[in-house]
Amino acid sequence: MSFSVDLINWYQKNKRELPWRNTKNPYYIWLSEIILQQTRVEQGKSYYLKFEKEFPTVRALANADEQKVLNMWQGLGYYSRARNLKKAADQVITEFNGVFPTDYKNLLKLKGVGKYTAAAVASFSKNERVPVVDGNVYRVISRYLNIDEPINTPKSYKIFSEAALELMENSRPDEFNQAIMEFGALHCTPTNPKCDKCPLSDQCTALVLNRVKDLPVKKKKTKVRERFFNFIITNNASGLAIEKRDQKGIWQNLYQFPMIETKNHKHQFSELKKLIETDDRFQNHKVSKVTQIGSDRKHLLSHQRIWARFYEVEFESETVYHESIVRTKSLESYPIPRLIERFVEEEAPHYLK
DNA sequence: AAGCCGGGGCC
DNA sequence: GGCCCAGGCTT
Numbered sequence: 001m002s003f004s005v006d007l008i009n010w011y012q013k014n015k016r017e018l019p020w021r022n023t024k025n026p027y028y029i030w031l032s033e034i035i036l037q038q039t040r041v042e043q044g045k046s047y048y049l050k051f052e053k054e055f056p057t058v059r060a061l062a063n064a065d066e067q068k069v070l071n072m073w074q075g076l077g078y079y080s081r082a083r084n085l086k087k088a089a090d091q092v093i094t095e096f097n098g099v100f101p102t103d104y105k106n107l108l109k110l111k112g113v114g115k116y117t118a119a120a121v122a123s124f125s126k127n128e129r130v131p132v133v134d135g136n137v138y139r140v141i142s143r144y145l146n147i148d149e150p151i152n153t154p155k156s157y158k159i160f161s162e163a164a165l166e167l168m169e170n171s172r173p174d175e176f177n178q179a180i181m182e183f184g185a186l187h188c189t190p191t192n193p194k195c196d197k198c199p200l201s202d203q204c205t206a207l208v209l210n211r212v213k214d215l216p217v218k219k220k221k222t223k224v225r226e227r228f229f230n231f232i233i234t235n236n237a238s239g240l241a242i243e244k245r246d247q248k249g250i251w252q253n254l255y256q257f258p259m260i261e262t263k264n265h266k267h268q269f270s271e272l273k274k275l276i277e278t279d280d281r282f283q284n285h286k287v288s289k290v291t292q293i294g295s296d297r298k299h300l301l302s303h304q305r306i307w308a309r310f311y312e313v314e315f316e317s318e319t320v321y322h323e324s325i326v327r328t329k330s331l332e333s334y335p336i337p338r339l340i341e342r343f344v345e346e347e348a349p350h351y352l353k
Numbered sequence: 354a355a356g357c358c359g360g361g362g363c364c
Numbered sequence: 365g366g367c368c369c370a371g372g373c374t375t
Contacts, residue, residue, distance in 0.1 A: 077359025
């Protein structure tokens, strides 16, 4: 039999029931695809249900403000997805008269929608004949056809999308695309693929050549940066001091305790005291007391290793701070990175209420 | 083409 | 500790 027929037969028997699988509504499909970018289905599911309920239409999403969207996204990571989600909803209202686009070319105009997501929405909603090429597809095809080309380069996209289109043959694009991704997620997995009971075993080139575990090939990525963050917790009658992270870098538009980054964590309290007193955000107020709360925490990102230290700081004089500092009683309505959330949960849970 | 952008689960 | 996940944007 052919690849597509065997694949789709496998899919009919083994597919999962997922909340976004029984709709042709491009808005819901798009919402699920953004949430699932670089995210496992099990991790994204609850977020999808939450967003679908809070924003049942693209117009409801467009009417929300960014902070609300970020707050709901909190904990899922890659926050540019949430910022672009909101921007794309605005685009649908202003550039597409409130009608969610369903064709590949127009979908690509939406913020946060690249080739993968455009192909997914166009094929799932309207059966447009465009192949999806995600991590699963790279893996399945590189093994099936024994392709040594690294999958994480611009050049490889062309190779794999053309291969996928050929393998699709005359099958239904929505079904084929769903099937190949589900097959990669459940059967042709990165480690321990189920080759012994694979419906494609007699046609899989890598299996015949015993090269399954060598594929797909990936170019090595850069090593991680080490960073040292010192968070200043100052809490008094006027509230808890927090700041919004400015334009560039990680966690954009999320909130945190005022933070001072240092080259390492070798400094003493006296040196940190000086850093705080000469920092514009604290208006030259003199520090009367510094206490470290808890121990150093390690937080890993895809390409940064963050060592975080939290200090409780008291000032001698009345604490009027720089305008960039927000005072609040509770962090509840502010989007915060997981690093901060974890610290608060363990050391000061009352800040979350 | 390379770097940047999270967080969680698995081995 | 390293790898991967229903990727996309910026430089």
